[in-house]
Amino acid sequence: MSQLIKPDxxxxxxxxxxxxxxxxxxxxxxxxxxxxxxxxxxxxVGIKDKIETEIEKLDTDGLSINIxxxxxxxxxxxxxxYAVMKKPDSSVVIAAKMVKxxxxxxxxxxxxxxxxxxxxLHHMGTIxxxxxxxxxxxxxxxxxxxxxxxxxxxxxxxxxxxVEFAAAGSVYAMTQLGIERPTVxxxxxxxxxxxxxxxxxxxxxxxxKSGLNFIGNVEGMDIPRGKVNVVVCDGFxxxxxxxxxxxxxxxxxxxxxxxxxxxxQSNDLNKVVDNFYWHMSPGSTxxxxxxxxxxxxxxxxxxxSRADQIENTIRNTKAAIESGFVxxxxxxxxxxxxxxxxxxxx
Amino acid sequence: MSQLIKPDxxxxxxxxxxxxxxxxxxxxxxxxxxxxxxxxxxxxVGIKDKIETEIEKLDTDGLSINIxxxxxxxxxxxxxxYAVMKKPDSSVVIAAKMVKxxxxxxxxxxxxxxxxxxxxLHHMGTIxxxxxxxxxxxxxxxxxxxxxxxxxxxxxxxxxxxVEFAAAGSVYAMTQLGIERPTVxxxxxxxxxxxxxxxxxxxxxxxxKSGLNFIGNVEGMDIPRGKVNVVVCDGFxxxxxxxxxxxxxxxxxxxxxxxxxxxxQSNDLNKVVDNFYWHMSPGSTxxxxxxxxxxxxxxxxxxxSRADQIENTIRNTKAAIESGFVxxxxxxxxxxxxxxxxxxxx
Numbered sequence: 001m002s003q004l005i006k007p008d009x010x011x012x013x014x015x016x017x018x019x020x021x022x023x024x025x026x027x028x029x030x031x032x033x034x035x036x037x038x039x040x041x042x043x044x045v046g047i048k049d050k051i052e053t054e055i056e057k058l059d060t061d062g063l064s065i066n067i068x069x070x071x072x073x074x075x076x077x078x079x080x081x082y083a084v085m086k087k088p089d090s091s092v093v094i095a096a097k098m099v100k101x102x103x104x105x106x107x108x109x110x111x112x113x114x115x116x117x118x119x120x121l122h123h124m125g126t127i128x129x130x131x132x133x134x135x136x137x138x139x140x141x142x143x144x145x146x147x148x149x150x151x152x153x154x155x156x157x158x159x160x161x162x163v164e165f166a167a168a169g170s171v172y173a174m175t176q177l178g179i180e181r182p183t184v185x186x187x188x189x190x191x192x193x194x195x196x197x198x199x200x201x202x203x204x205x206x207x208x209k210s211g212l213n214f215i216g217n218v219e220g221m222d223i224p225r226g227k228v229n230v231v232v233c234d235g236f237x238x239x240x241x242x243x244x245x246x247x248x249x250x251x252x253x254x255x256x257x258x259x260x261x262x263x264x265q266s267n268d269l270n271k272v273v274d275n276f277y278w279h280m281s282p283g284s285t286x287x288x289x290x291x292x293x294x295x296x297x298x299x300x301x302x303x304x305s306r307a308d309q310i311e312n313t314i315r316n317t318k319a320a321i322e323s324g325f326v327x328x329x330x331x332x333x334x335x336x337x338x339x340x341x342x343x344x345x346x
Numbered sequence: 347m348s349q350l351i352k353p354d355x356x357x358x359x360x361x362x363x364x365x366x367x368x369x370x371x372x373x374x375x376x377x378x379x380x381x382x383x384x385x386x387x388x389x390x391v392g393i394k395d396k397i398e399t400e401i402e403k404l405d406t407d408g409l410s411i412n413i414x415x416x417x418x419x420x421x422x423x424x425x426x427x428y429a430v431m432k433k434p435d436s437s438v439v440i441a442a443k444m445v446k447x448x449x450x451x452x453x454x455x456x457x458x459x460x461x462x463x464x465x466x467l468h469h470m471g472t473i474x475x476x477x478x479x480x481x482x483x484x485x486x487x488x489x490x491x492x493x494x495x496x497x498x499x500x501x502x503x504x505x506x507x508x509v510e511f512a513a514a515g516s517v518y519a520m521t522q523l524g525i526e527r528p529t530v531x532x533x534x535x536x537x538x539x540x541x542x543x544x545x546x547x548x549x550x551x552x553x554x555k556s557g558l559n560f561i562g563n564v565e566g567m568d569i570p571r572g573k574v575n576v577v578v579c580d581g582f583x584x585x586x587x588x589x590x591x592x593x594x595x596x597x598x599x600x601x602x603x604x605x606x607x608x609x610x611q612s613n614d615l616n617k618v619v620d621n622f623y624w625h626m627s628p629g630s631t632x633x634x635x636x637x638x639x640x641x642x643x644x645x646x647x648x649x650x651s652r653a654d655q656i657e658n659t660i661r662n663t664k665a666a667i668e669s670g671f672v673x674x675x676x677x678x679x680x681x682x683x684x685x686x687x688x689x690x691x692x
Contacts, residue, residue, distance in 0.1 A: 247567025
């Protein structure tokens with residue numbers, strides 16, 4: 001159903017080489033892997049000599065790799081809006097600016113989410129109907145048709161934001177998962193209306209009037225069993241949930257390997273454990289995904305990404321560019337906005 | 347290290363026979379199982395003829411079962427404080443009153459948590475230093491030395507409540523897990539100070555000054571890996587997490603059984619799968635546990651408890667009574683209160 005854009009020229013992606021726990025080493029390594037496998041043209045943005053040092057360790061024969069010098073780096077713990085303003089020459093800001101200026105078709109960063117968000121908002125803005133971007137994806141492989149919104153881009157939300165999350169999640173489910181009229185549930189501590197704290201209760205009221213396919217509250221156990229296509233929650237809760245399942249998947253996979261041990265052929269065991277880990281935490285394999293709602297393709301990779309996750313993030317970014325992720329979001333959002341009523345008024 | 351109280355007379359437990367999705371059938375069945383195995387004296391509180399109908403189906407020869415008539419039932423969706431006031435003859439209120447009056451040593455209910463809380467508060471009150479009770483237990487078997495507070499008794503919390511949670515969790519870890527000076531972490535979206543919404547940021551400040559063994563923020567992945575002994579969070583988040591891991595455990599165990607299937611001997615497979623499920627969701631096996639902070643033993647069972655979970659809840663309740671759960675909590679709380687400063691003042 002997707003109209004693929006197959007450009008004549010290779011897709012260009014700017015890579016914040018300085019963002020992430022293992023930057024720049026693993027970022028550069030992952031980027032080179034991606035350039036080799038995916039035929040993309042990459043712009044590594046960051047401190048020039050540090051990137052060069054990393055590149056020298058690798059085989060880059062025949063690859064199209066460009067280094068874009070940045071003077072600054074935004075690190076975890078800085079106040080995002082202030083840091084982006086104060087550091088226009090930081091790697092994440094330059095990477096974003098390249099997309100705005102049409103020098104890149106998309107960008108990726110494993111730096112602080114807040115800084116990526118602000119840099120993207122400042123240079124690209126949002127699509128009509130979204131005040132702020134969200135992070136939105138399935139978090140459990142057992143429920144691959146269930147997306148969670150928001151996964152950490154928005155912390156401490158107001159009621160109307162839950163309606164935006166529901167709309168964004170619905171559009172994501174329609175465009176990315178091919179679901180025609182996605183069901184939406186509000187993550188809560190009980191099934192009955194009236195559960196939760198005041199903001200959640202108000203969000204329920206707004207969702208009821210939103211025109212979206214809202215089926216009511218869902219609880220924690222409804223996520224892995226895929227009860228609805230879109231689970232809306234504050235980014236605070238979503239972020240804790242996705243990290244919890246990642247950590248749990250890792251611990252459980254190690255346990256399984258030790259527990260099953262010699263009771264199964266090692267070939268079979270490896271397959272089962274890898275498959276299990278994917279089901280527990282597909283995101284750890286996927287790599288980062290594009291922010292949903294930015295008017296440009298901006299992928300957020302996990303801060304602890306290694307080369308393989310960076311490679312996968314670039315793969316996802318390329319796929320989003322090719323499939324017209326942003327224009328499809330805009331289009332479907334326009335349709336949904338005719339139904340939606342974020343203020344809940346009659 | 348616990349000083350066991352072995353009473354001459356059998357321990358008496360009042361059972362809210364009407365609370366829970368499968369009440370009264372599964373509640374009565376579980377109670378009879380417990381009476382048979384544990385030698386406790388049970389008081390089944392509820393609509394008399396309904397309980398009698400269930401008892402007739404079962405073998406109760408030689409058991410000490412008493413029926414205490416109640417006229418009313420508090421159901422999910424009722425406003426708890428109002429319902430408890432309006433229905434003094436409801437099963438959960440009468441069960442609580444029996445503990446207050448010394449007719450029972452403890453009680454259990456699988457009814458709405460809010461109603462159990464209010465009934466317990468109204469008739470027993472809290473121990474000194476706790477304004478409201480909390481639900482506090484390990485939620486992941488891989489991290490059996492890590493308790494989460496609160497798991498759903500308190501929704502939409504103020505900053506000072508996080509200090510109470512931390513104190514209660516510390517006391518729980520000391521008395522129930524034998525940990526001398528439990529480490530405490532604040533569940534958040536990042537490791538650095540300053541993360542989260544305003545209430546969380548204020549809670550961080552108060553925890554820093556609390557005199558507890560506070561080590562800072564922890565993230566979702568830190569729970570399964572057991573980074574700290576006590577993870578404090580709003581009951582909204584805790585409740586979603588415990589239900590999420592329950593649901594995930596069930597789905598993952600079924601998947602594992604199908605996936606491994608004929609690659610392993612069925613005997614081995616059953617053991618691995620059962621063991622795995624326990625590690626993912628020990629609470630589903632445990633049954634309900636006592637509220638932490640009530641001046642009496644009041645166990646909250648999951649609303650979807652079947653007979654086996656009710657039996658286990660009664661087992662946990664008996665153990666709490668025998669081990670002097672409440673008096674040990676009081677004692678340790680007294681020690682900790684000398685250090686603690688919930689208002690965060692100098």
